[in-house]
Amino acid sequence: MKQIEVIPSAKYVDRSIIEGSTSVVIDVLRATTVMVTAFENGIKEIVPVLTPAEADEVKEKTGEGVLLGGERNAEIIPGFDLDNSPFSYMDDVVKGKILVLTTTNGTLAIRKASEADRVLIASFLNAEAVVELLKNEKRITLICSGTNGDYTLEDGLCAGYLIDMLKSREDVELSDFAHLVHSFYFFSKDDISGAVSVAKHYRSLKKKGYEKDLEYCFRMNESEIVPYYSNGVIRKQA
Amino acid sequence: MKQIEVIPSAKYVDRSIIEGSTSVVIDVLRATTVMVTAFENGIKEIVPVLTPAEADEVKEKTGEGVLLGGERNAEIIPGFDLDNSPFSYMDDVVKGKILVLTTTNGTLAIRKASEADRVLIASFLNAEAVVELLKNEKRITLICSGTNGDYTLEDGLCAGYLIDMLKSREDVELSDFAHLVHSFYFFSKDDISGAVSVAKHYRSLKKKGYEKDLEYCFRMNESEIVPYYSNGVIRKQA
Numbered sequence: 001m002k003q004i005e006v007i008p009s010a011k012y013v014d015r016s017i018i019e020g021s022t023s024v025v026i027d028v029l030r031a032t033t034v035m036v037t038a039f040e041n042g043i044k045e046i047v048p049v050l051t052p053a054e055a056d057e058v059k060e061k062t063g064e065g066v067l068l069g070g071e072r073n074a075e076i077i078p079g080f081d082l083d084n085s086p087f088s089y090m091d092d093v094v095k096g097k098i099l100v101l102t103t104t105n106g107t108l109a110i111r112k113a114s115e116a117d118r119v120l121i122a123s124f125l126n127a128e129a130v131v132e133l134l135k136n137e138k139r140i141t142l143i144c145s146g147t148n149g150d151y152t153l154e155d156g157l158c159a160g161y162l163i164d165m166l167k168s169r170e171d172v173e174l175s176d177f178a179h180l181v182h183s184f185y186f187f188s189k190d191d192i193s194g195a196v197s198v199a200k201h202y203r204s205l206k207k208k209g210y211e212k213d214l215e216y217c218f219r220m221n222e223s224e225i226v227p228y229y230s231n232g233v234i235r236k237q238a
Numbered sequence: 239m240k241q242i243e244v245i246p247s248a249k250y251v252d253r254s255i256i257e258g259s260t261s262v263v264i265d266v267l268r269a270t271t272v273m274v275t276a277f278e279n280g281i282k283e284i285v286p287v288l289t290p291a292e293a294d295e296v297k298e299k300t301g302e303g304v305l306l307g308g309e310r311n312a313e314i315i316p317g318f319d320l321d322n323s324p325f326s327y328m329d330d331v332v333k334g335k336i337l338v339l340t341t342t343n344g345t346l347a348i349r350k351a352s353e354a355d356r357v358l359i360a361s362f363l364n365a366e367a368v369v370e371l372l373k374n375e376k377r378i379t380l381i382c383s384g385t386n387g388d389y390t391l392e393d394g395l396c397a398g399y400l401i402d403m404l405k406s407r408e409d410v411e412l413s414d415f416a417h418l419v420h421s422f423y424f425f426s427k428d429d430i431s432g433a434v435s436v437a438k439h440y441r442s443l444k445k446k447g448y449e450k451d452l453e454y455c456f457r458m459n460e461s462e463i464v465p466y467y468s469n470g471v472i473r474k475q476a
Contacts, residue, residue, distance in 0.1 A: 008246055008389075008415065150247075151415040176437050177246065177389040184418055187425050199414050 001171045003139045006159050006178045009146025010109035016023075022137040023116035024130060024162065024227075026123065027145035028154040029201055030084050031106025033123040033217045034069070037086040039225045039236045042095035046227070046234040048107035052077050055100045062098060074208055077102070085213050099118040109145040110229050116141065121234060124158055128221040131165040133237070141165075143176070153184075153199035154217075157192060160185020170200035192218055239409045241377045244397050244416045247384025248347035259356035260375040262400065263467075264361065264367060266392040267381035267439055268322050269344025271361040272307070275324040277463045277474045280333035284465070284472040286345035290315050300336060308340040312446055315340070323451050341414055347383040348467050354379065359408055359465040359472060366459040369403040370437045371475070373431045380406075380416070389421075391437035392455075395430060398423020399458075 007013055026032055035046055044065075049055045052070075055077075061064045070077055071084035082088045084103055101107055113119045118137075122130040134140055142162060144155035153217070163182040166172055174182065188195035196202050196218070205214055228233045244257070245251055260351040266268055275286055282303075287293045290308075293315075298306045308315055309322035320326045322341055339345055353359045356375075372378055380400060382393035401420040404410055413419065426433035434440050434456070443452055465472045 011248065015246060051272060150413060151418070153414045153417060154417060156414075174436075175388060176391045176394075177441075179436055180389070180394060180422055183422055183425065187421065198412075198417055201414075 002137065002166060003173045004163055004178045005140070005175045006141065006142045006144065006181050008144055008177065009149055010046055010105050010143070010218065011146070011149035011156065012111060013109060013112040013143055015115045018113060018116040018141050019114050021139040021141040022118040022134065023113040023121065023141045023143055024120045024122045025109045025113050025143045025145060026155045026158045027103070027106030027109060027132040028123055028158050028217050029152070029205060030086060030213060030217055031145065032121050033125055034084055034086050034089055034101070035121050035221050035227050035234060036123050036125045037226055038089040038094050038099055039227055040223050041090050043089070043099050044096055046099045046101055047232065048110045048229070048234060049100055049102045050108060050111060052080070052102060055102050058100045064116055065096065066098045066100060067094065068100050070107070074205060074210070080203040085210070087212065101157070105147055109143050113143055113229065114216065119229040121229065122158065122162065124218050124220045126160065126221070126226055127161055128165065129224045129226050131162055133226050134166065147154040147233040152201050153176070154196050154202055156181040157185050157188065157196060204224040213228070239411055239436045240404060241411045242380065242401055242404065242416045243413045244380045244382065244419050246382055246389040246415065247379070247387055248343050249384070249387035251350040251381055256351060256354040256379050259377040259379040260356040260358065260372065261351040261352050261379045261381055262358045262360045263347045263351050263381045263383060264393045264396045265341070265344030265347060266361055266396050266455050268324060268451060268455055269339070269341040269383065269412065270359050271363055272322060272324050272327055272339070273359050273465050273472060274361050274363045274461050274463055276327040276332050276337055277465055278461050279328050281327070281337050282334055284337045284339055284379040284476065285469070285470065286348045286472060287338055287340045288346060288349060290318070290340060293340050294474060296338045303334065304336045304338060305332065306338050308345070310342065312443060314446070323448070324454055343383040343385055346376060347381050347438065348472070351381055351467065359398065359467065360396065362399070362456050362458045364459070364461040364464055365396065365399055366403065367462045367464050369400055371464050372404065385439040386438070390439050392434050392440055394419040394435060395423050395426065439459060
Protein backbone atom coordinates (compact mmCIF):
# COMPACT_ATOMS: atom_id res chain seq x y z
CA MET A 1 0.00 0.00 0.00
CA LYS A 2 1.38 3.38 -1.08
CA GLN A 3 0.52 6.52 0.89
CA ILE A 4 0.11 9.60 -1.29
CA GLU A 5 -0.05 13.17 0.00
CA VAL A 6 -0.32 16.34 -2.13
CA ILE A 7 0.95 19.78 -1.04
CA PRO A 8 -1.01 22.74 -2.49
CA SER A 9 1.92 25.13 -3.05
CA ALA A 10 5.62 25.72 -2.38
CA LYS A 11 4.62 27.89 0.58
CA TYR A 12 3.13 24.90 2.39
CA VAL A 13 6.12 22.55 2.09
CA ASP A 14 7.31 21.73 5.56
CA ARG A 15 9.66 19.21 7.04
CA SER A 16 6.98 17.37 9.04
CA ILE A 17 5.16 16.39 5.84
CA ILE A 18 8.01 15.53 3.50
CA GLU A 19 10.52 13.95 5.87
CA GLY A 20 10.85 10.24 5.16
CA SER A 21 8.96 10.49 1.87
CA THR A 22 9.89 10.66 -1.78
CA SER A 23 8.88 14.11 -2.94
CA VAL A 24 7.92 14.88 -6.51
CA VAL A 25 8.09 18.56 -7.47
CA ILE A 26 5.68 19.77 -10.15
CA ASP A 27 5.76 23.19 -11.82
CA VAL A 28 4.07 22.62 -15.17
CA LEU A 29 4.14 26.35 -16.11
CA ARG A 30 7.06 26.26 -16.59
CA ALA A 31 10.06 25.41 -14.39
CA THR A 32 9.87 21.60 -14.29
CA THR A 33 8.86 21.46 -17.96
CA VAL A 34 11.95 23.59 -18.72
CA MET A 35 14.15 21.23 -16.68
CA VAL A 36 13.01 18.10 -18.50
CA THR A 37 13.42 19.91 -21.83
CA ALA A 38 16.91 21.10 -20.93
CA PHE A 39 18.03 17.55 -20.06
CA GLU A 40 16.48 16.27 -23.30
CA ASN A 41 18.72 18.77 -25.06
CA GLY A 42 21.91 17.77 -23.32
CA ILE A 43 22.27 20.04 -20.30
CA LYS A 44 24.76 18.51 -17.83
CA GLU A 45 23.25 19.72 -14.58
CA ILE A 46 20.92 22.33 -13.14
CA VAL A 47 21.53 24.31 -9.96
CA PRO A 48 18.22 25.71 -8.62
CA VAL A 49 18.74 28.97 -6.75
CA LEU A 50 16.39 31.36 -4.98
CA THR A 51 17.55 34.76 -6.24
CA PRO A 52 19.36 36.35 -9.18
CA ALA A 53 22.13 37.37 -6.75
CA GLU A 54 22.59 33.72 -5.72
CA ALA A 55 22.71 32.80 -9.42
CA ASP A 56 25.55 35.28 -9.99
CA GLU A 57 27.47 33.85 -7.02
CA VAL A 58 27.16 30.28 -8.30
CA LYS A 59 28.31 31.40 -11.76
CA GLU A 60 31.33 33.15 -10.31
CA LYS A 61 32.35 30.09 -8.31
CA THR A 62 31.76 27.61 -11.12
CA GLY A 63 33.41 29.52 -13.95
CA GLU A 64 33.17 28.39 -17.58
CA GLY A 65 30.23 26.62 -19.13
CA VAL A 66 27.54 28.18 -16.98
CA LEU A 67 24.25 29.57 -18.28
CA LEU A 68 21.94 31.72 -16.17
CA GLY A 69 18.23 31.08 -16.72
CA GLY A 70 14.89 31.89 -15.16
CA GLU A 71 12.19 34.48 -14.77
CA ARG A 72 10.56 37.12 -12.63
CA ASN A 73 6.96 37.92 -13.58
CA ALA A 74 7.33 35.38 -16.40
CA GLU A 75 10.02 37.50 -18.15
CA ILE A 76 13.80 37.08 -18.56
CA ILE A 77 15.93 38.47 -15.70
CA PRO A 78 18.20 41.37 -16.75
CA GLY A 79 21.74 40.09 -17.46
CA PHE A 80 20.61 36.45 -17.72
CA ASP A 81 21.25 34.20 -20.74
CA LEU A 82 17.89 32.49 -20.97
CA ASP A 83 14.29 33.11 -19.98
CA ASN A 84 11.82 30.49 -18.66
CA SER A 85 10.43 29.27 -21.98
CA PRO A 86 11.10 25.61 -22.77
CA PHE A 87 11.80 26.68 -26.37
CA SER A 88 14.88 28.55 -25.15
CA TYR A 89 16.36 25.23 -24.02
CA MET A 90 16.00 23.31 -27.26
CA ASP A 91 19.05 24.15 -29.29
CA ASP A 92 22.73 23.29 -28.96
CA VAL A 93 23.34 26.24 -26.68
CA VAL A 94 22.54 24.17 -23.57
CA LYS A 95 24.51 21.03 -24.52
CA GLY A 96 27.08 20.04 -21.90
CA LYS A 97 26.46 23.22 -19.92
CA ILE A 98 25.55 23.87 -16.30
CA LEU A 99 22.30 25.79 -15.91
CA VAL A 100 21.78 27.98 -12.88
CA LEU A 101 18.02 28.49 -12.70
CA THR A 102 15.86 30.79 -10.58
CA THR A 103 12.10 30.97 -10.97
CA THR A 104 9.42 32.34 -8.67
CA ASN A 105 7.87 29.05 -7.61
CA GLY A 106 9.47 25.88 -9.00
CA THR A 107 13.03 26.41 -7.80
CA LEU A 108 11.72 27.46 -4.38
CA ALA A 109 9.64 24.26 -4.12
CA ILE A 110 12.69 22.15 -5.03
CA ARG A 111 14.90 23.81 -2.46
CA LYS A 112 12.24 23.39 0.23
CA ALA A 113 11.84 19.73 -0.76
CA SER A 114 15.42 18.95 0.16
CA GLU A 115 14.36 17.51 3.55
CA ALA A 116 12.72 14.57 1.75
CA ASP A 117 14.51 11.24 1.29
CA ARG A 118 14.48 11.64 -2.47
CA VAL A 119 13.35 14.50 -4.74
CA LEU A 120 12.17 13.89 -8.31
CA ILE A 121 11.20 16.49 -10.92
CA ALA A 122 7.91 15.97 -12.78
CA SER A 123 5.92 17.57 -15.57
CA PHE A 124 3.39 16.26 -18.07
CA LEU A 125 6.34 15.66 -20.43
CA ASN A 126 7.84 12.92 -18.24
CA ALA A 127 4.86 11.87 -16.06
CA GLU A 128 4.85 8.18 -16.98
CA ALA A 129 8.60 7.88 -16.46
CA VAL A 130 8.21 9.44 -12.99
CA VAL A 131 5.51 6.92 -12.05
CA GLU A 132 7.82 4.11 -13.17
CA LEU A 133 10.46 5.32 -10.69
CA LEU A 134 7.93 5.45 -7.83
CA LYS A 135 7.27 1.72 -8.02
CA ASN A 136 9.00 0.81 -4.78
CA GLU A 137 8.23 3.92 -2.77
CA LYS A 138 5.93 3.57 0.24
CA ARG A 139 5.29 7.24 0.97
CA ILE A 140 5.02 9.83 -1.78
CA THR A 141 4.52 13.59 -1.45
CA LEU A 142 3.50 15.38 -4.63
CA ILE A 143 4.44 19.05 -4.34
CA CYS A 144 2.41 21.42 -6.50
CA SER A 145 4.70 24.46 -6.78
CA GLY A 146 1.82 26.87 -7.39
CA THR A 147 2.18 30.59 -8.03
CA ASN A 148 3.19 33.09 -5.38
CA GLY A 149 2.08 30.78 -2.58
CA ASP A 150 -1.26 29.91 -4.18
CA TYR A 151 -2.44 26.58 -5.52
CA THR A 152 -2.63 26.40 -9.32
CA LEU A 153 -4.88 24.08 -11.28
CA GLU A 154 -2.21 23.02 -13.81
CA ASP A 155 0.12 21.60 -11.15
CA GLY A 156 -2.84 19.88 -9.50
CA LEU A 157 -3.87 18.36 -12.84
CA CYS A 158 -0.39 16.91 -13.25
CA ALA A 159 -0.46 15.58 -9.65
CA GLY A 160 -3.88 14.07 -10.40
CA TYR A 161 -2.51 12.41 -13.54
CA LEU A 162 0.39 10.89 -11.57
CA ILE A 163 -2.07 9.61 -8.92
CA ASP A 164 -4.30 8.17 -11.63
CA MET A 165 -1.41 6.14 -13.05
CA LEU A 166 -0.22 5.04 -9.58
CA LYS A 167 -3.77 3.95 -8.63
CA SER A 168 -4.08 1.85 -11.76
CA ARG A 169 -0.94 -0.07 -10.84
CA GLU A 170 -1.36 -0.81 -7.16
CA ASP A 171 -3.30 -0.06 -3.98
CA VAL A 172 -2.89 3.49 -2.77
CA GLU A 173 -4.02 5.37 0.31
CA LEU A 174 -4.83 8.95 -0.62
CA SER A 175 -5.05 11.93 1.70
CA ASP A 176 -8.24 13.98 1.35
CA PHE A 177 -6.35 16.56 -0.70
CA ALA A 178 -4.91 13.83 -2.94
CA HIS A 179 -8.49 12.59 -3.49
CA LEU A 180 -9.54 16.10 -4.44
CA VAL A 181 -6.84 16.69 -7.05
CA HIS A 182 -7.25 13.18 -8.42
CA SER A 183 -11.01 13.69 -8.81
CA PHE A 184 -10.45 16.97 -10.65
CA TYR A 185 -8.02 15.27 -13.04
CA PHE A 186 -10.39 12.35 -13.50
CA PHE A 187 -13.36 14.54 -14.40
CA SER A 188 -11.21 16.77 -16.63
CA LYS A 189 -9.01 14.24 -18.40
CA ASP A 190 -10.85 14.37 -21.72
CA ASP A 191 -10.50 18.14 -21.84
CA ILE A 192 -7.37 19.18 -19.95
CA SER A 193 -7.04 22.42 -21.92
CA GLY A 194 -10.64 23.35 -21.11
CA ALA A 195 -10.10 22.59 -17.42
CA VAL A 196 -6.94 24.65 -17.21
CA SER A 197 -8.27 27.59 -19.22
CA VAL A 198 -9.81 29.11 -16.05
CA ALA A 199 -6.50 28.93 -14.15
CA LYS A 200 -4.99 32.26 -13.16
CA HIS A 201 -1.35 31.66 -14.09
CA TYR A 202 -2.35 29.98 -17.37
CA ARG A 203 -4.50 32.99 -18.31
CA SER A 204 -1.72 35.39 -17.36
CA LEU A 205 0.83 33.59 -19.59
CA LYS A 206 -1.70 33.48 -22.42
CA LYS A 207 -2.27 37.21 -22.11
CA LYS A 208 1.49 37.75 -22.34
CA GLY A 209 1.59 35.85 -25.65
CA TYR A 210 2.99 32.49 -24.51
CA GLU A 211 0.46 30.32 -26.40
CA LYS A 212 3.20 28.11 -27.89
CA ASP A 213 4.63 27.42 -24.41
CA LEU A 214 1.18 26.64 -23.04
CA GLU A 215 0.54 24.06 -25.75
CA TYR A 216 3.98 22.48 -25.21
CA CYS A 217 3.72 22.28 -21.40
CA PHE A 218 0.68 19.97 -21.58
CA ARG A 219 2.19 17.41 -23.97
CA MET A 220 2.27 14.08 -22.22
CA ASN A 221 5.01 11.49 -21.93
CA GLU A 222 7.37 12.71 -24.62
CA SER A 223 10.38 12.27 -22.35
CA GLU A 224 11.83 9.32 -20.45
CA ILE A 225 14.10 11.53 -18.39
CA VAL A 226 13.44 11.96 -14.67
CA PRO A 227 15.65 14.65 -13.19
CA TYR A 228 16.40 14.30 -9.46
CA TYR A 229 17.66 16.80 -6.92
CA SER A 230 20.42 15.87 -4.53
CA ASN A 231 23.03 17.91 -2.65
CA GLY A 232 21.95 21.16 -4.26
CA VAL A 233 22.11 19.93 -7.85
CA ILE A 234 19.60 18.47 -10.33
CA ARG A 235 20.90 15.68 -12.54
CA LYS A 236 19.25 13.11 -14.72
CA GLN A 237 18.93 9.47 -13.72
CA ALA A 238 21.85 7.51 -15.20
CA MET B 239 -17.94 40.89 -9.30
CA LYS B 240 -17.25 38.88 -6.14
CA GLN B 241 -13.78 37.49 -5.47
CA ILE B 242 -13.80 34.12 -3.73
CA GLU B 243 -10.78 32.45 -2.15
CA VAL B 244 -10.74 29.15 -0.25
CA ILE B 245 -8.23 28.24 2.47
CA PRO B 246 -7.44 24.49 2.73
CA SER B 247 -7.14 24.25 6.53
CA ALA B 248 -6.96 26.26 9.78
CA LYS B 249 -3.17 25.94 9.61
CA TYR B 250 -3.05 28.05 6.44
CA VAL B 251 -5.13 30.99 7.66
CA ASP B 252 -2.94 34.05 7.56
CA ARG B 253 -3.54 37.73 7.85
CA SER B 254 -2.42 38.56 4.29
CA ILE B 255 -5.22 36.43 2.84
CA ILE B 256 -8.13 37.27 5.13
CA GLU B 257 -7.52 40.93 5.89
CA GLY B 258 -10.19 43.09 4.26
CA SER B 259 -12.39 40.10 3.44
CA THR B 260 -15.46 38.50 4.93
CA SER B 261 -14.34 35.11 6.19
CA VAL B 262 -16.66 32.14 6.46
CA VAL B 263 -15.47 29.38 8.77
CA ILE B 264 -16.57 25.83 7.94
CA ASP B 265 -16.10 22.78 10.17
CA VAL B 266 -18.82 20.38 9.07
CA LEU B 267 -17.59 17.55 11.33
CA ARG B 268 -18.55 18.92 13.76
CA ALA B 269 -17.79 22.29 15.37
CA THR B 270 -19.74 24.66 13.11
CA THR B 271 -22.64 22.20 12.87
CA VAL B 272 -22.67 22.11 16.68
CA MET B 273 -22.71 25.92 16.84
CA VAL B 274 -25.68 26.30 14.51
CA THR B 275 -27.50 23.56 16.42
CA ALA B 276 -26.77 25.19 19.78
CA PHE B 277 -28.20 28.53 18.60
CA GLU B 278 -31.25 26.73 17.19
CA ASN B 279 -31.74 25.39 20.71
CA GLY B 280 -31.46 28.71 22.47
CA ILE B 281 -27.83 29.11 23.47
CA LYS B 282 -27.08 32.78 24.22
CA GLU B 283 -23.48 32.99 23.07
CA ILE B 284 -20.45 30.84 22.34
CA VAL B 285 -16.90 31.64 23.36
CA PRO B 286 -14.42 29.69 21.19
CA VAL B 287 -11.21 28.91 23.06
CA LEU B 288 -8.03 27.08 22.13
CA THR B 289 -7.42 24.86 25.15
CA PRO B 290 -9.31 23.21 28.02
CA ALA B 291 -7.29 25.39 30.41
CA GLU B 292 -8.50 28.54 28.63
CA ALA B 293 -12.06 27.17 28.87
CA ASP B 294 -11.70 26.82 32.65
CA GLU B 295 -10.39 30.39 32.90
CA VAL B 296 -13.34 31.79 30.94
CA LYS B 297 -15.77 29.81 33.10
CA GLU B 298 -14.18 31.12 36.26
CA LYS B 299 -14.40 34.73 35.07
CA THR B 300 -17.95 34.44 33.74
CA GLY B 301 -19.53 32.59 36.63
CA GLU B 302 -23.06 31.19 36.48
CA GLY B 303 -24.75 29.87 33.35
CA VAL B 304 -21.65 28.60 31.64
CA LEU B 305 -21.34 25.22 29.92
CA LEU B 306 -18.02 23.74 28.83
CA GLY B 307 -18.12 21.84 25.55
CA GLY B 308 -15.79 20.36 22.99
CA GLU B 309 -13.56 17.46 22.13
CA ARG B 310 -10.08 16.07 21.86
CA ASN B 311 -9.73 13.09 19.50
CA ALA B 312 -13.50 13.36 18.93
CA GLU B 313 -14.26 12.51 22.60
CA ILE B 314 -15.53 14.60 25.53
CA ILE B 315 -12.85 16.43 27.52
CA PRO B 316 -12.55 15.24 31.16
CA GLY B 317 -14.49 17.57 33.47
CA PHE B 318 -16.47 19.16 30.61
CA ASP B 319 -20.28 19.30 30.45
CA LEU B 320 -20.78 18.42 26.80
CA ASP B 321 -18.96 16.62 24.00
CA ASN B 322 -18.83 17.67 20.33
CA SER B 323 -21.96 15.87 19.12
CA PRO B 324 -24.74 18.15 17.81
CA PHE B 325 -27.22 15.87 19.60
CA SER B 326 -25.77 17.02 22.93
CA TYR B 327 -26.95 20.55 22.14
CA MET B 328 -30.55 19.80 21.36
CA ASP B 329 -32.35 19.82 24.66
CA ASP B 330 -33.23 22.51 27.14
CA VAL B 331 -29.87 22.22 28.85
CA VAL B 332 -28.31 24.82 26.52
CA LYS B 333 -31.14 27.37 26.59
CA GLY B 334 -30.00 30.85 27.68
CA LYS B 335 -26.54 29.55 28.56
CA ILE B 336 -23.06 30.63 27.53
CA LEU B 337 -21.10 27.86 25.86
CA VAL B 338 -17.32 27.84 26.09
CA LEU B 339 -16.20 25.58 23.27
CA THR B 340 -12.82 24.10 22.38
CA THR B 341 -12.35 21.72 19.46
CA THR B 342 -9.23 20.64 17.61
CA ASN B 343 -9.84 22.49 14.36
CA GLY B 344 -12.99 24.63 14.17
CA THR B 345 -12.40 26.87 17.17
CA LEU B 346 -8.78 27.37 16.06
CA ALA B 347 -9.94 28.42 12.58
CA ILE B 348 -12.40 30.91 14.08
CA ARG B 349 -9.80 32.48 16.35
CA LYS B 350 -7.32 32.76 13.45
CA ALA B 351 -10.06 34.33 11.30
CA SER B 352 -10.40 37.29 13.65
CA GLU B 353 -8.20 39.48 11.39
CA ALA B 354 -10.98 39.47 8.77
CA ASP B 355 -13.49 42.32 8.49
CA ARG B 356 -16.33 39.99 9.36
CA VAL B 357 -16.44 36.32 10.39
CA LEU B 358 -19.46 34.10 9.72
CA ILE B 359 -20.01 30.50 10.81
CA ALA B 360 -21.20 28.02 8.16
CA SER B 361 -22.24 24.39 7.91
CA PHE B 362 -24.53 22.49 5.56
CA LEU B 363 -27.34 23.18 8.05
CA ASN B 364 -27.31 26.95 7.39
CA ALA B 365 -25.55 27.18 4.00
CA GLU B 366 -28.30 29.03 2.14
CA ALA B 367 -28.75 31.54 4.97
CA VAL B 368 -24.98 32.23 4.87
CA VAL B 369 -25.09 32.88 1.12
CA GLU B 370 -27.95 35.31 1.67
CA LEU B 371 -25.75 37.32 4.05
CA LEU B 372 -22.87 37.43 1.55
CA LYS B 373 -24.92 39.34 -1.00
CA ASN B 374 -23.11 42.64 -0.65
CA GLU B 375 -19.61 41.34 0.07
CA LYS B 376 -16.91 41.95 -2.54
CA ARG B 377 -14.20 39.67 -1.20
CA ILE B 378 -14.99 36.37 0.50
CA THR B 379 -12.61 33.89 2.09
CA LEU B 380 -14.02 30.46 2.79
CA ILE B 381 -11.97 28.79 5.51
CA CYS B 382 -12.08 25.00 5.54
CA SER B 383 -11.08 24.15 9.11
CA GLY B 384 -9.74 20.71 8.17
CA THR B 385 -8.31 18.19 10.61
CA ASN B 386 -4.96 18.59 12.34
CA GLY B 387 -3.73 20.99 9.68
CA ASP B 388 -4.87 18.86 6.75
CA TYR B 389 -7.56 19.61 4.19
CA THR B 390 -10.73 17.55 4.62
CA LEU B 391 -13.19 16.72 1.86
CA GLU B 392 -16.33 17.47 3.91
CA ASP B 393 -15.36 21.09 4.58
CA GLY B 394 -14.40 21.48 0.91
CA LEU B 395 -17.78 20.07 -0.16
CA CYS B 396 -19.55 22.65 1.97
CA ALA B 397 -17.31 25.43 0.54
CA GLY B 398 -18.10 24.13 -2.95
CA TYR B 399 -21.81 24.22 -2.17
CA LEU B 400 -21.57 27.84 -0.99
CA ILE B 401 -19.64 28.77 -4.16
CA ASP B 402 -22.22 26.99 -6.31
CA MET B 403 -25.02 29.07 -4.79
CA LEU B 404 -23.01 32.32 -5.03
CA LYS B 405 -22.16 31.60 -8.70
CA SER B 406 -25.81 31.05 -9.56
CA ARG B 407 -26.69 34.51 -8.18
CA GLU B 408 -23.99 36.76 -9.59
CA ASP B 409 -20.61 36.95 -11.34
CA VAL B 410 -17.78 35.58 -9.26
CA GLU B 411 -14.04 35.45 -9.71
CA LEU B 412 -12.70 32.21 -8.25
CA SER B 413 -9.14 31.47 -7.21
CA ASP B 414 -7.72 28.24 -8.63
CA PHE B 415 -8.34 26.51 -5.32
CA ALA B 416 -11.93 27.80 -5.24
CA HIS B 417 -12.38 26.35 -8.76
CA LEU B 418 -11.06 23.02 -7.52
CA VAL B 419 -13.38 22.68 -4.53
CA HIS B 420 -16.34 23.94 -6.53
CA SER B 421 -15.68 21.36 -9.26
CA PHE B 422 -15.50 18.58 -6.69
CA TYR B 423 -18.82 19.66 -5.21
CA PHE B 424 -20.35 20.00 -8.66
CA PHE B 425 -19.34 16.49 -9.74
CA SER B 426 -20.37 15.02 -6.36
CA LYS B 427 -23.58 16.85 -5.63
CA ASP B 428 -25.89 13.95 -6.49
CA ASP B 429 -24.01 11.66 -4.11
CA ILE B 430 -22.48 13.74 -1.30
CA SER B 431 -22.38 10.78 1.08
CA GLY B 432 -20.55 8.67 -1.51
CA ALA B 433 -18.05 11.48 -2.14
CA VAL B 434 -17.36 12.00 1.55
CA SER B 435 -17.13 8.30 2.42
CA VAL B 436 -13.44 8.24 1.42
CA ALA B 437 -12.59 11.19 3.69
CA LYS B 438 -10.25 10.42 6.56
CA HIS B 439 -12.02 12.28 9.38
CA TYR B 440 -15.44 11.00 8.24
CA ARG B 441 -14.16 7.42 8.29
CA SER B 442 -12.60 7.91 11.69
CA LEU B 443 -15.89 9.22 13.20
CA LYS B 444 -17.77 6.36 11.55
CA LYS B 445 -15.38 3.85 13.07
CA LYS B 446 -15.99 5.42 16.48
CA GLY B 447 -19.75 4.88 16.11
CA TYR B 448 -20.91 8.40 15.23
CA GLU B 449 -23.17 7.36 12.29
CA LYS B 450 -26.07 9.45 13.60
CA ASP B 451 -23.89 12.57 13.79
CA LEU B 452 -22.55 11.95 10.29
CA GLU B 453 -26.05 11.78 8.85
CA TYR B 454 -27.11 14.94 10.68
CA CYS B 455 -24.06 17.01 9.70
CA PHE B 456 -24.88 16.72 5.98
CA ARG B 457 -28.50 17.87 6.23
CA MET B 458 -28.90 21.01 4.17
CA ASN B 459 -30.59 24.30 4.95
CA GLU B 460 -32.55 23.31 8.03
CA SER B 461 -31.50 26.49 9.84
CA GLU B 462 -31.81 30.19 9.08
CA ILE B 463 -29.36 31.13 11.78
CA VAL B 464 -25.96 32.53 10.83
CA PRO B 465 -23.70 32.84 13.85
CA TYR B 466 -20.97 35.52 13.60
CA TYR B 467 -17.77 35.98 15.54
CA SER B 468 -16.83 39.38 16.88
CA ASN B 469 -14.68 40.53 19.81
CA GLY B 470 -14.03 37.00 20.98
CA VAL B 471 -17.66 35.89 21.08
CA ILE B 472 -20.01 34.10 18.66
CA ARG B 473 -23.58 35.40 18.58
CA LYS B 474 -26.46 34.94 16.21
CA GLN B 475 -27.58 37.63 13.79
CA ALA B 476 -30.39 39.62 15.33
